[in-house]
Amino acid sequence: MSDEKAARLAAIRAANAAKRGIAAQPSTMAERVSAPSEDLVQTASARRETPAAEALSEIRRAPSQPQRASESDSFADMPPAMAFQTFIGIVLAAILGAFAAIVALPTWLPGLSASLLGAEPKAYWYLSRSSAFVAYILLWLSMVFGLLMTNKLARVWPGGPTAFDLHQHTSLLGLAFALFHALILLGDRYIQATLTQVLVPFQYSGYEPFWVGLGQLGFYGLAIVGLSFYVKERIGRRAWRLLHFLSFVVFALALLHGIWSGSDSQGDLARVIYWGSGGSVLFLTVYRVLVSLARPKKEGRVQAS
Structure with missing residues (x-):
């Protein structure tokens, strides 16, 4: 260890x-x-x-x-599980990866031009959808590990410190994949989205603009929660915990964004992912509330005895 x-x-x-x-x-x-x-x-x-x-x-x-x-x-009180320099490196890798796919791949691999630059390009859309599912699953795992810690179920599996590490790593990796998911759409000539439309909420006017805007808000909420790991000493423990309650809003926005703006949301695999993740987070949240309500009664009986 x-x-x-x-x-x-x-x-x-x-x-x-x-x-x-x-x-x-x-x-x-x-x-x-x-x-x-x-x-x-x-x-x-x-x-x-x-x-x-x-x-x-x-x-x-x-x-x-x-x-x-x-x-x-x-x-x-625990220090961040991922060094800030590592996180910055992951974000830069996501940006450079999107840039390479948009600019470099058509030049380096001319055989992909029909898919990347043709009349009906699909490669960028597939990259965006696949990275979206990866980002969503990482966000879901971050929620699960966070709830396991607060519910004390992490004592059973996988252990408190391990759950904390996984909670932070999955949150920050999900943020990087979400950034790639947005930037890679700049290469899709069918959508023709600009950088402003991709990064500014509700500026996109194409396919399902409202649900896309909710996803953009969720991305910035995830960024706030993820970066709070590195500033909790400055903002204080109370503010840090309050910011973490934003995670529930972020997860709800990501779920709505995926269901209503995803082109493959009606597929069997997508339904399993959305129903399974949403149901598990709801169950762990209700369990957490019940544990919080039962704790004062238990402590009162201990003090009385």
């Missing part, structure tokens, strides 16, 4: 232990904060040697605050 993943795992375990300690022994925890034990003092230098120990030390200092430590707070 790498030091980074070990740090995440240690942070989550320490937060859970702190939560149980505060609920069961508040006076004992206060004594530990005010008077650190000799063992902690003796091992302080050793804990500073690894990232996992540093993260654990930070979480151990959290019980001095009056608010209750929660599992979502421990995830909010």
Whole structure:
């Protein structure tokens, strides 16, 4: 296990232990904060040697605050799973890939000219539709892993730190594929969309402009949620969590965009994808709400006993 993943795992375990300690022994925890034990003092230098120990030390200092430590707070304290430089590289790869398909491929592969530049070009449309499905599935996976974390089902599979990594990676990769999905349409001479029509919501006046506009809004919403991983230290934990609620709106917009503007939405495969993804997100969302409602009652019974 790498030091980074070990740090995440240690942070989550320490937060859970702190939560149980505060609920069961508040006076004992206060004594530990005010008077650190000799063992902690003796091992302080050793804990500073690894990232996992540093993260654990930070979480151990959290019980001095009056608010209750929660599992979502421990995830909010974790560093981004994907380095910002890596994310920028992926975005640039999507842009350059679209540019290569539009400009370079007809020159390098003249045999594709009939499909790329002919009277009824279809290659760019196929590239756009395939990348759209990939982007949508990645967005769906990001929603699933995020809900698994907040529902605490990630403890069963695939584990808290792994779910957090997958949640962020799928979100950012989905954003890159969504960008490619939009830019590749610039090469389709049948649609004849301009860069402004592709990037500015509701500026496209061709096929299903309203549903296309909703998809464009969903793309920018996904960008806001994805980039929030890198600015949560500046905007604060509360604002970061509120921004993440935007994910539900983004998913709904992407689903409506795919159903109503997709040319193959009536196909069996597309129906399976849309019904399966929408149904699973709805189920996990309802389960999350029920768990949130049941938690205060459980905590009240524990305090009463």
